[in-house]
Amino acid sequence: MRIGELAARTGTTKDTIRFYEKIGLVSGQRLANGYRDFPPETVMWLHYVRTAQTLGFSLAEIARTGDALRQAPDxxxxxxxxxxxxxxxxxxxxxxxxxxxxxxxxxxxxxxxxxxxxxxx
CATH class of the missing domain: 1.20.5 (Single alpha-helices involved in coiled-coils or other helix-helix interfaces)
Known part of the structure; x- marks a missing residue:
């Protein structure tokens, strides 16, 4: 899905998603037209990120443990x-x-x- 749809579905902004991509929290592929394309599971992952932030986890802590959380988030x-x-x-x-x-x-x-x-x- 494109960045605008991802932002709308997760209640974030495109700038936030771009920042998350820059620090390695999310990754999308660049399409031939230059648009970012994110896999559908990114929606759930961004909800986890937001919840973790609410619980006091920094983005650095989330990034550090991200792979483990993606494998078994529940x-x-x-x-x-x-x-x-x-x-x-x-x-x-x-x-x-x-x-x-x-x-x-x-x-x-x-x-x-x-x-x-x-x-x-």
């Missing part, structure tokens, strides 16, 4: 390890954000909140 086993790793990343980020929040709260009303903190952490 199996719990294939995805569980990825989700477990993402939970660990989220947990670590939550700890960082909690510390950042405490630091910001401590600086409220100090008169010069950009000076180094007086309390070692």
């Amino acid at each position: 199996t719990a086993e294939a995805l569980s390890a990825l989700f477990e790793e993402k939970v660990r990343v989220v947990d670590a980020r939550m700890i960082e954000l909690t510390a950042l929040r405490a630091e910001l709260t401590e600086r409220i009303g100090t008169g010069c909140p950009l000076r180094p903190s007086q309390h070692p952490h």
Whole structure:
């Protein structure tokens, strides 16, 4: 299918699809007339990409695991390890954000909140 149809069927833009193609998330063949032609399974794949982004996966992470996901996109086993790793990343980020929040709260009303903190952490 051509890029316009793919964009319409996936709720993306042609520019997004071109970008995804540039970074290797999707691939299409060039027809003799220069148009891109994408296989029908690209629709489902782009839905996976969008869902993965919603779940906090970066495009780099999706690209890195893309081949494995394309082979078995619906199996719990294939995805569980990825989700477990993402939970660990989220947990670590939550700890960082909690510390950042405490630091910001401590600086409220100090008169010069950009000076180094007086309390070692």
